[in-house]
Amino acid sequence: MLERLQREFGVTDINELKPGLTSLKVARDKTETLIRELRDREGYTHLNFMTVIDYIEDGIFTIVYMLHNYDNKDTLSIHVDIGRDGEDMVSIHHLWAQAWTYQRELREAYGIRFPGSPRLDEDFVLEGWDQIPPMRREFDTKKFSEERFGHREGRSSEEPREHMKVNLYPNRGGDEQ
Amino acid sequence: MTHSTGHSASLDFPQPEPLDLSSGKYVKLWQGPQHPGITGNMSLELTLCGDEIVECKTHVGYLHRAFEKLMERRTYIQNFTVVCRIAVPEPTFNEYLYAQAIEELSGIEVPERAVWLRTLNLELMRLASFLMWIGGLSGAFGQYTVPNWTLAHRDYVLDLFEEMTGARIYHMYIVPGGVRAGLPDGFEQRAREIMDSTEKLLVQIERVMFNNTVFKTRSKGLGIITPDMIDPYGIVGPNARACGFARDLRKDEPYLAYDQLDFDVVTDNDSDAYSRAYCRLQETRQSISLIRQCLDNAPTDGPFQADMPNVLHWKVPAGETYVKAECTRGEYGYYIVSDGSEYIRRVHVRGPSYTHAIAVMERLAVGTNIADIAGLMVSLHTYPPEIER
Numbered sequence: 373m374l375e376r377l378q379r380e381f382g383v384t385d386i387n388e389l390k391p392g393l394t395s396l397k398v399a400r401d402k403t404e405t406l407i408r409e410l411r412d413r414e415g416y417t418h419l420n421f422m423t424v425i426d427y428i429e430d431g432i433f434t435i436v437y438m439l440h441n442y443d444n445k446d447t448l449s450i451h452v453d454i455g456r457d458g459e460d461m462v463s464i465h466h467l468w469a470q471a472w473t474y475q476r477e478l479r480e481a482y483g484i485r486f487p488g489s490p491r492l493d494e495d496f497v498l499e500g501w502d503q504i505p506p507m508r509r510e511f512d513t514k515k516f517s518e519e520r521f522g523h524r525e526g527r528s529s530e531e532p533r534e535h536m537k538v539n540l541y542p543n544r545g546g547d548e549q
Numbered sequence: 550m551t552h553s554t555g556h557s558a559s560l561d562f563p564q565p566e567p568l569d570l571s572s573g574k575y576v577k578l579w580q581g582p583q584h585p586g587i588t589g590n591m592s593l594e595l596t597l598c599g600d601e602i603v604e605c606k607t608h609v610g611y612l613h614r615a616f617e618k619l620m621e622r623r624t625y626i627q628n629f630t631v632v633c634r635i636a637v638p639e640p641t642f643n644e645y646l647y648a649q650a651i652e653e654l655s656g657i658e659v660p661e662r663a664v665w666l667r668t669l670n671l672e673l674m675r676l677a678s679f680l681m682w683i684g685g686l687s688g689a690f691g692q693y694t695v696p697n698w699t700l701a702h703r704d705y706v707l708d709l710f711e712e713m714t715g716a717r718i719y720h721m722y723i724v725p726g727g728v729r730a731g732l733p734d735g736f737e738q739r740a741r742e743i744m745d746s747t748e749k750l751l752v753q754i755e756r757v758m759f760n761n762t763v764f765k766t767r768s769k770g771l772g773i774i775t776p777d778m779i780d781p782y783g784i785v786g787p788n789a790r791a792c793g794f795a796r797d798l799r800k801d802e803p804y805l806a807y808d809q810l811d812f813d814v815v816t817d818n819d820s821d822a823y824s825r826a827y828c829r830l831q832e833t834r835q836s837i838s839l840i841r842q843c844l845d846n847a848p849t850d851g852p853f854q855a856d857m858p859n860v861l862h863w864k865v866p867a868g869e870t871y872v873k874a875e876c877t878r879g880e881y882g883y884y885i886v887s888d889g890s891e892y893i894r895r896v897h898v899r900g901p902s903y904t905h906a907i908a909v910m911e912r913l914a915v916g917t918n919i920a921d922i923a924g925l926m927v928s929l930h931t932y933p934p935e936i937e938r
Contacts, residue, residue, distance in 0.1 A: 497610035
């Protein structure tokens with residue numbers, strides 16, 4: 373099957389990660405036809421999930437589709453690279469009923485658009501979010517928290533041996549023995 | 550049993566048509582997000598025509614703590630305090646899958662004793678979660694005796710967790726390389742006593758709840774999942790098994806010691822709220838049987854932890870993997886990508902509630918009476934934190 377996929381869909385970077393789990397890469401414009409083929413003709417009827425890996429240093433998002441075949445218990449991890457800066461992605465909402473939910477989440481979390489996907493611009497987890505999409509690598513959670521919520525005195529941390537010396541064993545020079 | 554996968558060119562997944570809310574025919578009502586105890590902090594935005602639901606939209610985010618993002622800036626060992634919080638009633642599955650993914654990427658072999666202790670831990674977790682769920686469903690239909698019984702017995706199971714791991718809810722017991730400790734003295738006997746009393750309780754629950762006319766009348770025919778929905782909607786676990794799909798990762802792709810345990814996959818065919826509940830009742834019994842088998846077979850000596858390097862200096866070899874296990878709601882999975890550094894590059898948590906509580910819920914709710922929406926919600930068994938990781 374993988375040879376045919378290489379020939380007909382230009383699949384590259386085939387890598388058996390472990391028995392029953394193989395990763396492969398496909399070009400953006402072949403994604404929908406490849407996934408449809410796998411679903412309808414090869415038995416990969418289960419969409420485990422969709423997610424994104426942000427390779428900020430290379431300027432790409434890798435979109436990952438995890439498909440499972442219940443008959444031969446095989447899973448494919450399909451990788452598709454797109455540009456980080458505003459490139460949209462082909463929608464698969466018509467192939468699985470829950471796919472639009474993943475795409476709605478990825479729009480909110482990474483700012484990736486899936487034209488045609490239902491309810492894409494509805495808030496998913498974040499209500500009224502006006503910052504950059506928070507799962508992008510450049511979004512700094514610590515900086516955001518410090519700016520948004522202000523400074524709060526936290527717990528001070530002590531160097532254990534010094535703490536014991538001063539507070540627990542002041543007369544013994546810190547030697548708990 | 551074979552089924553059509555439901556995938557065909559003619560099948561589409563229509564979104565609801567916009568309703569004329571100014572017509573005076575409809576009322577908007579929010580179910581949640583106050584915490585009813587079982588479905589957690591999520592809400593359904595319902596549009597009613599009379600007392601019938603004509604549109605449902607699921608809203609999540611009330612428990613969002615950005616787990617996946619937080620994990621990208623913490624070391625591997627620090628993340629153990631994070632992962633268990635992703636599914637509060639079933640933290641153990643997060644611990645196991647996170648540890649398992651690290652072990653796969655790093656090539657770590659887990660000692661046999663730890664394999665059995667992990668299996669025992671996971672089944673105890675399934676039992677505790679099922680007990681909580683049965684009480685929740687009963688409560689959703691207005692019967693408050695059963696929740697009191699099941700929550701009390703869940704606490705007995707939590708006592709066992711406290712003995713075994715030192716904690717009742719967030720155990721952090723399963724760590725890369727094995728588990729943190731063996732079983733304490735006398736644990737086996739106490740565990741067997743609690744299994745015996747829980748087994749007796751299930752007989753009472755079957756009499757009081759499953760033979761109850763009110764429960765039967767209200768739950769039979771409610772929220773029917775048809776076979777052609779299973780694959781297109783990604784439905785897994787008891788929600789699929791109650792529809793006749795004998796799919797169970799413990800049997801289909803055995804992990805830990807499940808290939809050495811004796812059990813059958815529980816299925817049913819009616820696929821309504823009653824049928825799903827009955828499947829889960831049988832699976833609760835199955836968990837008790839599996840716990841007994843683990844107690845019979847788990848080695849009592851030998852190492853429970855592989856030799857591991859200093860946790861402060863872990864670097865996981867570059868690579869990716871996807872690991873999964875059968876939790877009470879179905880396939881629970883962790884997808885982890887490592888770039889070879891001491892921080893995770895990407896982690897994605899796949900929880901069954903993601904589709905059950907959104908795409909499936911929004912479809913099943915339409916046409917349901919408002920009085921049954923809580924029962925329908927609970928019958929799908931969803932936990933919001935695994936949706937909004």
